[in-house]
Amino acid sequence: KAGVTQTPRYLIKTRGQQVTLSCSPISGHRSVSWYQQTPGQGLQFLFEYFSETQRNKGNFPGRFSGRQFSNSRSEMNVSTLELGDSALYLCASSMDRRETQYFGPGTRLLVL
């Protein structure tokens, strides 16, 4: 079974731009979660989607948003990028909320 895939793998943007990251979950998994990982803050939860509905959101500003499509694929968007948004963005999928989450390879975003 194919794992979680994320595109793009690397991205360089400048301050003020916006970015869209994509995640395809493991086949059959309906829950998709997004996390931000930085050296200073570690792994922090962004949001979780199940059946196209956001069920939980972490403590991030409104510039961070996401959505899920009917095929369970998910996208997250960051608008008006700031230098501090430079991070590894990880997507994880699971069957449902109590199931184990499996991570994709991540998208490494650098904001200049």
Next chain:
Amino acid sequence: QKEVEQNSGPLSVPEGAIASLNCTYSDRGSQSFFWYRQYSGKSPELIMSIYSNGDKEDGRFTAQLNKASQYVSLLIRDSQPSDSATYLCAGSPGDYKLSFGAGTTVTVRA
């Protein structure tokens, strides 16, 4: 207070020794706990999940959960150089997210 705290390390052990990693959590509602391994530059990879009090063994790895003490641990027996990585403890309070500790970096000396 962070929801999940890990002994920060780093932890250095000789090859063949036991590496012991510890984690405490603050939310008594947490039901599920996970240990992930993350190699430098890579994404987290699941090692173990544990849901009930007691021990759970998988190969050289043993996870222990004590809900009364709000404590989770991971033992790595017969440590190998390939075990050198950052180990992340995560808890699930049941609100559709995982809360991660800061991670413990383990180095296995050959």
